[in-house]
Amino acid sequence: MSCALLLLLTSLALAMGTGTAVEIQRPRGVPQSKRQFYEENKPFTCLDGSSTIPFDRVNDDYCDCRDGSDEPGTAACPNGSFHCTNAGFRPAFIPSSRINDGICDCCDTTDEYNSGATCQNTCREMGRKERESLQIMAEITKEGFLLKQQLIHEAKRAQEDKQGKLTELQGSKKGLEGKVEALRTVKETAEDPEKEAKERHLKSWEEQKELIRMEKDKTRMAEAFLELDDDSDGYVSVAELQSHLELDPDSDGSLTETETQVRCLLFLPLKSREDVPPTVQTPEKREDDELSMPPYDTETQSLIDGAYIHLQSLICGPEFIWICRNLEKEIGFDFGPSAEFAYLYSQCYELSTSEYIYRLCPFNRVSQKPKFGGSETNLGLWGQWAGPEENLYSVMKYDHGQGCWQGPNRSTTVKLTCGKETVVTSTSEPSRCEYLMEFTTPAVCQEPASLDEVLHGHTEL
């Protein structure tokens, strides 16, 4: 009994010593908003209405209310909560089990009034630090948001361009397909062993003429290609394409997907790149050959074959397929509500740690390469946006990476935060083969609230 009395006395003494004028009449641990329920000298009704007790049982270090509301300032109730005013910083509620547990939880030290813990009032310092960091953050957000507007604008334009290109390409592809079909007939005919030499000869001549026309088509294609190259962030050199395919031995599946639209595979099963003659060299050769009449038989045959393959390489070759596929894929990607993430596409960002170089290629893949030799490990391929419902575009998920021994396939979660720069800021592996990457980009910057608003929203009184 004496114990409780003592606590009550202590509690009053402390409140007068450190409290501000405003809170003198509040029992310990009660927020301003609930002050009216705790009226001195009147019976107290538990906030859940479950029972009514004399006021001297409020904060008497014994739990009388089921909801813990009679002990806002002691640890007596298992479900209670304690309000720290934290003048100078942000007010907070802590579980009442943290009152007098010897650990300083409230920056104003009010939670440790009887534990012997020596706590420093750090509210002002924390408030200052928070204001500073909020200020910095607000500036970043502001600039980031401006950048984001720019990104949105650019993305919109680029998107339209790409759609145009695709339509154009698909159109020219249709034309080419017709020609290929025609040539195929020629080819089949040429292959017929019972054909007359003359006919063959004539055919080959006509085929040559056809070829010349095709050269023109091809030039048009190449122009379109170059045009593309200029416009879309300079990506389509042949070498790049080849190396890309090399990195992606899985391309069969994707090609099949494209098949229905491009229909190239009906003509020729996709061969490995080495089998396709380099498109740049072929036409020159052809032009030389055009002067003399081609001979019969095997030579004619090979020429027809060559032309056929060449033509096919235009519309079925890796470049064409790749361009079409990527355009379609790119147009189909979810680059955010305003395509603000589109600029990340086909870019890569690296972070070097003590052991590894991590590489994030947004909408493509994440990988890890040992700094001092060793092969690269695939940490996951683009999966989907995986943020919480209200903020879907804050997290990217990459999965189906290289398998782990006795474990799952590697996967990476990328957390996006607002920043002026586009940078990978950290990586970790919280669980075996499950990676976590932090990534800043202006694309996630939200429209900034005014700074005053930000700062005021966090201080009571």
Place this chain on the structure above:
Amino acid sequence: MFGMLWIDVYDMYMCSSSHQYPPDQLYAKEIMFTICTSMRQRALKPGQSPYRALLETLELTNTKLTLQLINDNNKVRLLLELYRLQGNMTRVKINELKPLKPRFEVPDVLINNPPTDLSLLSQDENGVVLSLGADSQWLIVSAKPFRLDIMEGREVLLSLNSRGLLAFEHLRIRKDTAEWVLNVVCPGWLFSPTGPSSISLDFSLPGVEHVYGIPEHADSLKLKTTDGGDPYRLFNLDVFQYELFNPMALYGAIPVMLSHSAQRTMGIFWLNAAETWVDISSNTAGKTVFGQMLDYVQGSSETPQTDVRWISESGIIDVFIMLGPTPTDVFSQYASLTGTQAFPPLSALAYHQCRWNYNDQEDVAAVDQGFDEHDIPYDFIWLDIEHTDGKRYFTWDPHKFPQPKDMLQGLMDKRRKMVTIVDPHIKVDSSYKIHNEIRSKGFYVKNKDGGDYEGWCWPGNSGYPDFTNPEMRAWWASMFAYDQYEGSMENMYTWNDMNEPSVFNGPEVTMHKDALHGNWENRDLHNLYGLYVQMATAEGLIERSGGVERPFVLTRAFFAGSQRYGAVWTGDNTAEWEHLKISIPMCLSLGLVGVSFCGADVGGFFKSPSTELLVRWYQTGAYQPFFRAHAHLDTPRREPWLFGPENTALIREAVRQRYALLPYWYQLFYHAHHSGQPVMRPLWVEYPQDTATFSMDDQFLLGEDLLVHPVTEEGGRGVTAYLPGKGEVWFDVHTFQKHNGAQNLYIPVTISSIPVFQRGGSIIPRKARVRRSSSCMEHDPYTLFVALSPKRFAQGELYIDDGHTFNFDKQKQFIHRRLSFANKALNLAPGSQFITPSWIEKIVILGASKPSKATLKTPDGKENLLEFEFDASMSVLTLRKPGVNAGVDWTVVLQ
């Protein structure tokens, strides 16, 4: 004869070991199986023993009888020594009379071995009769064939060599022709230079149908008969993904068996640290219920009997027979030989959060923060092997843990602690201080050629310090000093893993048997290695605090006596329901033979548990002595808050129940430390005459007052708990519903249910204010739960000390009070040496009737009326705020 025995032992050895071989060694297994099968034909069978006592050599002093035995087949003589020990025990020692060289006798396990009077009652040419003191107990030594019978009145309690399986391979010069065959199979580790040296002895237990103990095995509490199968094997091994319901050897070995019947409990302690096998057979096993009834009706039933045979690969026969007669007596008897459970720091009884691995300091801080954010208490966070610099123990990875003291200080600020792992394999690396010192001091185990023994373990090529050497242990202990173990602080404790020892490229993943510990081969003392590692480590933690602080050390390998040094866990289990279930009998078995501080990895080490399994495992683990969650490196993270808010809440509630009950846990451990009584007990220990309890291992008692029947079935909708005790009552600790004893009670359960019952007649102290760590709760008030017996009586205890030092022992600084409720008054006995600020917050009386008033009387003569609440539907009386200090005398009178 000897050849036959040798073959027999070899046979058993090979068969059992072949069983344990990992699949990639099937080839070897096949060879051995063939050898085994052919050799089994020639195995030694029960029959007339070739041994005869030479009565003319009998010598008797006050406390000891010696007598020579002769093997009539080969004329080799043995020396028998018989002692009667204080506390109703008999020790039987048999060694070669003149061995070629000394045979190994186990040191450092017995703490005490006080002989007492032994007197000769009669003697003739057939044998002698000795008095074993009170209770008209006799020991009869029969000369031909040699056998021993311990009698009480006309009843035989136990016989030795009654089946004639005593066998003793004497040491000799090696010249066995079959040797090369065996060396091909098991190169270098089957034979010692003096040939096979195994020993064997049989014990018959008339009237006994239930035997227990001999951990560690992943098997039922009641030991099974081994007829037609492998014997129970005791050989400390690092077993990968162990199988259940299997007599295969695991990480630890305690060669102690308890026998129990409604009449008597006894124990056999086979003090031998070599590889050991135990065969059990029973004349009632396998009989159908119908057969047993037929026996009963026809009155022709033979007395049930269990026969046990112990075999060890080397050493001597040194067996302690603990005659009970009650379970409590056997625990005291065994404790008087090997010591009691180390009294852990209170916080070690709280919740431990472990994982292989917490990656770095930031990870540790984030997990620590996670517990606070989700308001789940925990006391210890653990670091597995990855925290070290390249698996060099006593070091830190400089990138992941650059500032260990900052990290430890951060934990200390939250009144929490850490455990780091220190394994006994030492990286062979000339730039590693620990290795260099051990090597230069000659402290490594040697191979048979005298060089340092090396094997593969986590760090790669490793040496193994010879922990059997007391100088080595002293040096090892000194390495835990704060200035030696850099980055360590007083809130950092230790975990000894891999101390079987594990040798990845050794036979059966352990040390070669011919490796040398001084003059002894690993074969002789293999099972002791782990005990010594923990002993030296615990000593280090004591020394670093100047002898003030109690240590906390967890070990995986253990032997008889390991209880004195800390906690054990059941090793690398698996996230499967059956593994959750087996945790109960595994810890019960350990508790019966002295090791109370036992737990299984909550959640399961290998694989990933379903959410339901994880929740159920927390609920079960919260009521088992050592409560630690742990997970393999390759498993997804499973901190309690990663499974959605509902499951977080379920886990939080289980952990909070643990914390609220810590005063009771602490008191149980005080008793375990004080008197050797197990903390977690099979029901039969408290209800020794209730045969229904003898095989039960899906529920258990904590102390004598709490009965726990955790839900261990997937999708469980109900459990059937057996509430023992005719005429007793039990109270559901959550609802306060009263149930009668001696019934099977079906309890419907939900995912939040943990069926726990408090015995009517008991008082259990709790701390209702659960905080973020046990240290934060130190000065909190107590709530007393008084469960009345049908006779309206209850008693209990309250034990309080500082929670972490030896002052309770050295300076008697503790409060230990008896609480009793009789004639409607609660009394506390006087006598206190410790001052606590804790007070009595609330008294909840279960099974009460409504009083008209409640008065609190304190020694100063004051009387205060207490307010109370009465719940008539459950008959629960709650006394509001007695407010008295927990250390003073007081009485509450109900009128």
